[in-house]
Amino acid sequence: MHDKNGVGLSVLEQCRILKLPRATYYERRRFEAERQKKKAGENKTRLNRAKIVINEWSTHSTYGYKKMSKHLKRLGYDWAGEKFIRNLYKELGIKGQKPVFKTTRSGKAPYGKFPYLLRNKLIAFPNQVMATDITYIKTPWGMMYFTAVIDLYSRKILSWRLSDSMRTDFCLECVREAFEKYGVPAVFNTDCGSQYTSGEFIGLLKSYNVEISMDGIGRCKDNIFVERTWRTLKYEWIFLRDYRSEEELRKLLGEFVRFFNNERIHQGLDYKTPDEVYREGSFPSAIINKMAA
Template identity: 40%
Template sequence: MNKDHPGLSVRRQCSLLSLARSSLYYQPRGESAENLAFMGIIDRQFLETPWYGSRQMARHMQREGRKCGRHRVRRLMKLMRLVPIYQEPKTSRKHPEHKIYPYLLRNLSITRPNQVWCTDISYIPMRRGFLYLVAVMDWHSRKVLSWRLSNSMDAGFCVEALKEALAKYGAPEIFNSDQGSQFTSTDFTNVLNDAKVKISMDGRGRWIDNRMIERLWRSLKYECVYLNAFETGSEARKGIGAWISYYNERRPHSSHGLLTPDEAYGIRPPNLKIAA
């Protein structure tokens, strides 16, 4: 019970505040310090060589002088949701009972904000554990519309991020994701269907589409996560939030020349001057 609201449970109070319990509490995951160190090495290397499977990654670890065999590497990569692009196009596991929607982006020219949104989940290493981060991105501008951290892989934190993006920016024409169980769940797809959004899911051979948002993960990790080695969930949330604000508002994106994602989306600061 809470002293301010003695009749409300923590779950009920979180519901009233529109917060996930995972955003209030963080419990370190049950991996050894050695495994966490191995996961950090694997994560960095995978950003450089996303075609590495468990066999090649184990060889890399051995060349680095790490005693980490293929079976352990395979388990850790599975835990981190790292799937080599040449073996399997999807980046997360399907659920056998969930509906898979057709891929709608083939030969589609994406030329304006809110035409297509996309989403993905990434592993975030910490000093004593790890979290998962989901982001919703506008495809054209590359603006991060919303994001959530969680210490579990249930669909709830993905649904929260989606609802926040829809509430702030309205509905896109198309929403694209991989076929992971979080995004094929009825909790997630019902939100899109209720908003009259067309649902698109990457099919076989379309792993390249996910590389676009994975460039966001690369920048975030090298410019923020690896430099800080966050100790707690609250530290990670604060640091990642600050970096995403910088990315949206002040970091010109290579896809748009001198424009930041906010500016490409249509949000421009006052008195902005761009030289011809």
């Protein structure tokens, strides 16, 4: 406040003109100072939390706000409610990526094809049903092929192999390793690719007395959990990282398997990791029924 000559008035003069006690003036100044300090603290806290979310999103870029909220709470960040993460995603202009599924080509079946056994089947415990498939990885030096055996109850990757060709033997090695390390399943599901309809592959499964199940032609959803694993592999891992040799790619894949089994939470597993569900051997029946549908 200034007088008619532009000279600033003292606090005493201002209070006299406004007919306010000086205590009120100082109380208001104290209140404003505390409010600004509180606001600055809140902004700093929000900025620090935003940095945490951005850091986690950089390695979990397919997580929508709901899954990111669950993930952060598992890490001990109790402030990471769905509403907060949703608003922060909107503010930062980020969202979970939505990759697409690949299609599977059918191979010739000189030994016949087997029926699909998993429709409406209740998968109720680990090692009851295992599945496998092959996915393509385009590299600077040519195409590479990745295969894995997955436990359908827990989504855990039990074994994996990388090859520079679509030969049958690397698929056989992958299956043998899974059976030797984790036991033989009741049912084993594949697609109708030539590797899986070959005499060698069918003979291996029959030698273990395993029931053989095969996806319908053109029905990638019959092997949906394996397809989702490939999606995660590519969009949360391979496409976000650099590799310059087969050795580096192989190391990268090993790191992915450890991450996928031990760290990555799944909505369909009640926001647990595959390894947790595999070891515990149980999770809500509603989830089991959803898997089997």
